[in-house]
Amino acid sequence: MTTMLALLHRDLRVARRELQYFLLRVGLQPLLFTFIFGFVMPRLGIIQRGYTTMLLPGILGLSMTLSSMQAVALPLVIDFGFTKEIEDRLLAPIRISGVAIEKIIVGILQAIIAGLVVLPLAWILMRVHLTLGATDVINLLLVAFLSSWLFAAFGMVIGTMIDPQQIGLVFNILLAPMIFFGCAYYPWATLNVIPWFQVVVLVNPLVYASEGFRLALTPQMPHMSPWLVYGGLVGFSLFFTWVGLRKFEKRALD
Amino acid sequence: MEKAIAVEGLKKTYQPKARKGVEVKALDGVSFEVPRGEFFGLLGPNGAGKTTTIGILTTRVLPTAGVARIEGIEVARDPVAVKRRIGVVPQVNNLDRNLTAREILLFHAEYFGIAKHARESHARQLLERFELGERGDEKITGYSGGMLQRLKIARALMHDPAILFLDEPTTGLDPQSRLAMWDLLRELNAKGQTIFLTTHYMEEADQLCRRIAIIDHGKLLTLDSPGQLKRSVPGGYLIELHVRSKDPAHSFTAALPAMPGVVEVKSDHERVRIYADRAEGLLASAMRLASEHGVMVTDAHVAEPSLENLFLHLTGRSLRD
Numbered sequence: 001m002t003t004m005l006a007l008l009h010r011d012l013r014v015a016r017r018e019l020q021y022f023l024l025r026v027g028l029q030p031l032l033f034t035f036i037f038g039f040v041m042p043r044l045g046i047i048q049r050g051y052t053t054m055l056l057p058g059i060l061g062l063s064m065t066l067s068s069m070q071a072v073a074l075p076l077v078i079d080f081g082f083t084k085e086i087e088d089r090l091l092a093p094i095r096i097s098g099v100a101i102e103k104i105i106v107g108i109l110q111a112i113i114a115g116l117v118v119l120p121l122a123w124i125l126m127r128v129h130l131t132l133g134a135t136d137v138i139n140l141l142l143v144a145f146l147s148s149w150l151f152a153a154f155g156m157v158i159g160t161m162i163d164p165q166q167i168g169l170v171f172n173i174l175l176a177p178m179i180f181f182g183c184a185y186y187p188w189a190t191l192n193v194i195p196w197f198q199v200v201v202l203v204n205p206l207v208y209a210s211e212g213f214r215l216a217l218t219p220q221m222p223h224m225s226p227w228l229v230y231g232g233l234v235g236f237s238l239f240f241t242w243v244g245l246r247k248f249e250k251r252a253l254d
Numbered sequence: 255m256e257k258a259i260a261v262e263g264l265k266k267t268y269q270p271k272a273r274k275g276v277e278v279k280a281l282d283g284v285s286f287e288v289p290r291g292e293f294f295g296l297l298g299p300n301g302a303g304k305t306t307t308i309g310i311l312t313t314r315v316l317p318t319a320g321v322a323r324i325e326g327i328e329v330a331r332d333p334v335a336v337k338r339r340i341g342v343v344p345q346v347n348n349l350d351r352n353l354t355a356r357e358i359l360l361f362h363a364e365y366f367g368i369a370k371h372a373r374e375s376h377a378r379q380l381l382e383r384f385e386l387g388e389r390g391d392e393k394i395t396g397y398s399g400g401m402l403q404r405l406k407i408a409r410a411l412m413h414d415p416a417i418l419f420l421d422e423p424t425t426g427l428d429p430q431s432r433l434a435m436w437d438l439l440r441e442l443n444a445k446g447q448t449i450f451l452t453t454h455y456m457e458e459a460d461q462l463c464r465r466i467a468i469i470d471h472g473k474l475l476t477l478d479s480p481g482q483l484k485r486s487v488p489g490g491y492l493i494e495l496h497v498r499s500k501d502p503a504h505s506f507t508a509a510l511p512a513m514p515g516v517v518e519v520k521s522d523h524e525r526v527r528i529y530a531d532r533a534e535g536l537l538a539s540a541m542r543l544a545s546e547h548g549v550m551v552t553d554a555h556v557a558e559p560s561l562e563n564l565f566l567h568l569t570g571r572s573l574r575d
Contacts, residue, residue: 083351
């Protein structure tokens with residue numbers, strides 16, 4: 001436990017040192033989105049003013065999930081494939097899975113910080129009217145935690161599977177489709193006009209995060225049923241954690 | 255008393271990564287023991303299995319067969335307990351590039367649960383002792399090879415390990431840094447630190463280690479003190495003469511084996527190698543014999559018994575190949 005805390009201490013020290021870059025990374029995209037979708041396009045009459053309400057949960061989900069995924073995947077790819085710096089932590093007196101779990105916790109923490117930055121930012125800029133009851137707040141906290149966990153674990157799977165040369169490829173063939181098919185920009189419920197597509201996107205873990213935030217922030221709008229949201233989030237989290245830990249141990253041991 | 259390190263029938267086979275690749279037998283049944291306080295060296299050419307051995311002993315590699323114990327604890331069974339007892343200086347630079355030298359030491363100690371005050375004073379001491387104090391609060395990007403190496407050792411010592419493992423600690427260092435590193439390691443061992451070192455430099459093993467195991471192709475060839483190892487080469491001394499002669503048949507070389515102490519004579523056109531079990535007086539006798547046969551000696555060299563000679567004798571190859 002002491003070792004785990006020390007590992008966390010190290011990662012947070014490094015993260016704090018890079019805080020300005022972190023804020024830029026998590027803040028810029030929502031800012032641009034809000035500007036285009038919340039300000040420019042409604043004025044052009046291309047989209048309805050209400051679209052921003054639909055968009056806000058998606059943007060929040062996207063920012064948090066990408067943050068936690070990056071926080072885990074990128075350092076792992078570099079550590080395992082290139083600098084081998086991780087070896088120093090693998091020699092700390094803790095089980096290998098302990099080192100891996102610490103990485104996932106760091107991912108969750110970074111995502112929560114990202115959420116704390118993006119939510120007020122988007123809220124104010126998009127001028128979305130949100131009224132949150134007690135249930136909604138509980139939903140928000142649960143969904144935020146589960147989505148961050150899911151994508152931190154997903155980041156571990158990616159980080160332990162790919163080589164540094166393949167990072168660009170991952171962004172193109174994995175992240176882009178995931179984001180476009182992730183229901184961040186449109187509610188899943190409205191996809192019922194294209195039934196096959198509505199079913200296919202269910203393999204995309206981002207769908208559950210986006211819909212989860214919709215459930216919590218804009219329950220008055222169409223959203224996925226809570227059962228499906230929580231089932232998807234918990235199921236994918238456990239699955240990716242299991243795969244991620246196994247892959248991590250495999251990479252860490254010869 | 256428990257041995258610091260005990261290894262029994264250690265084997266490691268790496269499965270091929272590509273489908274058509276071949277299995278690599280990195281270790282093929284290695285056994286040895288290291289008592290506490292010893293300076294132990296594992297000597298062998300690149301690819302002999304040195305790093306795999308250190309990897310197994312330091313929990314990073316799982317053996318295919320056999321048992322490795324650190325202070326009586328089976329490494330594969332309880333890696334966490336083993337990690338508490340070992341300090342590791344790996345071959346590659348795996349220092350944390352996001353931190354300063356001092357932070358590297360402090361966080362390392364924190365991983366091992368050492369109290370704040372204790373780790374701060376220990377880090378200060380080690381930085382001073384390893385001459386890193388002045389630049390201790392810099393990130394390590396501008397450090398020289400020797401400094402990085404010293405910092406890696408300082409880090410490994412932060413939690414007072416029972417055994418210090420060093421994987422080729424002087425590879426890539428300039429001669430001056432190498433000598434400084436040797437002094438540092440000798441000093442540590444003199445204070446009772448058990449040290450396990452791998453190297454492919456014979457001189458390094460010879461100078462530092464109390465006992466040396468010679469390894470090649472995953473097999474332990476021999477294990478003894480440097481002095482005993484060198485004495486074990488038949489005719490350990492080598493006298494090499496460069497000669498000029500009008501007589502191509504070299505009646506001189508034919509007469510050489512009759513001299514007392516000579517074990518074997520090998521010659522090509524201008525070079526005569528005399529393997530002998532002692533060197534005293536032999537060079538002078540050989541020179542006298544040469545002038546009697548009208549052979550001019552242009553250069554002469556006497557080599558003491560060396561680990562290089564031993565390796566050549568054991569494997570038929572030079573360590574440098």
